[in-house]
Amino acid sequence: MVPEVAARQHLEMIDLVVRDTLRQANMRISDIDAVAATAGPGLIGGVAVGTVTAKAIAAARSIPYYAVNHLEGHALSPRLADDIEFPYLLLLVSGGHTQLLAVTGPGHYQRYGTTMDDAAGEAFDKCAKAMGLGYPGGPAIEAAAQSGDATAIALPRPLKSSPGCHFSFSGLKTALFNRLTQLGGPDKAPLNDLAASLQQAIADCLADRTAHAMAAFLADHPPRAGVMPTLVIAGGVAANKHIFAQLAARAGSAGFRLSVPPAHLCTDNAAMIAWAALERQGAPDPLDFAPRPRWPLDPKAAPPPGRGVRS
Ligand code: KG4
Ligand code: ZN
Numbered sequence: 001m002v003p004e005v006a007a008r009q010h011l012e013m014i015d016l017v018v019r020d021t022l023r024q025a026n027m028r029i030s031d032i033d034a035v036a037a038t039a040g041p042g043l044i045g046g047v048a049v050g051t052v053t054a055k056a057i058a059a060a061r062s063i064p065y066y067a068v069n070h071l072e073g074h075a076l077s078p079r080l081a082d083d084i085e086f087p088y089l090l091l092l093v094s095g096g097h098t099q100l101l102a103v104t105g106p107g108h109y110q111r112y113g114t115t116m117d118d119a120a121g122e123a124f125d126k127c128a129k130a131m132g133l134g135y136p137g138g139p140a141i142e143a144a145a146q147s148g149d150a151t152a153i154a155l156p157r158p159l160k161s162s163p164g165c166h167f168s169f170s171g172l173k174t175a176l177f178n179r180l181t182q183l184g185g186p187d188k189a190p191l192n193d194l195a196a197s198l199q200q201a202i203a204d205c206l207a208d209r210t211a212h213a214m215a216a217f218l219a220d221h222p223p224r225a226g227v228m229p230t231l232v233i234a235g236g237v238a239a240n241k242h243i244f245a246q247l248a249a250r251a252g253s254a255g256f257r258l259s260v261p262p263a264h265l266c267t268d269n270a271a272m273i274a275w276a277a278l279e280r281q282g283a284p285d286p287l288d289f290a291p292r293p294r295w296p297l298d299p300k301a302a303p304p305p306g307r308g309v310r311s
Pocket of ligand 2: 236268
């Protein structure tokens, strides 16, 4: 992705998107009583376009403006579709982030783990690209894996069984690249078996680290008698049915109930950004709020050991 090109395309499309959305919703701009827009984290050019547009609408109409953290949109999205109370344990798995957090309320997060290198979605995307399966990689790998054998190709499970809740997917990605080359490249290799084996390895890593986080969460937030603690998966990778099944089994044996938003609320969407603003219950932001390229949900969390640390 070229940041400058992405920002220009945002600029070209934004008016059209606003007009189209209003038309589809059968609304006029005068019907809107507040504006929420993603203000980070991410490539700052695109984020700035959305921010400036939202501020312009808010200023012109004298209505409140909400600067929303994209990650908070994902983190609170399960409450849009399901009756979930705070606190809950969140596995946030998107294209850029893989994190385990306790969510105690809007704006209140305690991070247990994050990735030391690539995100799970990034591993899906980069491996799918190498295998010639296109973008986004997650759905393509899931589809190919349907008719593959998950035990056919031995792949590592980085950090599995080591203490803590951090993730690492870079070594798994490299191992897949190597196996792909050994097997003759994307034209000759058994792509379905590779896809199934990769999906299983990622699911195993997510389940292993999440099991540690469930124990940490129970120690920090002992549930009231008769109330089951909740594990939520959000972000694009949460749309993966195999990963869901794997985590459902692990959650069940740890005494947690598992909730996953419907697929269209897992991948990036505007409803979750509006919802995150609604959850703040009338605490809007000033119109001089500056967009943030980095915006961790838990600013106090210690970085994981290793290089290439993500927030
Ligand atoms: O949350 P999202 O839509 O955008 C970001 O904020 O990153 O997540 C996109 C990521 C991509 O890496 C995509 O490959 C992955 O979610 N993804 C999936 C599936 N659907 C989307 N990964 C695995 N299985 C899926 N079915
Ligand atoms: Zn996202």
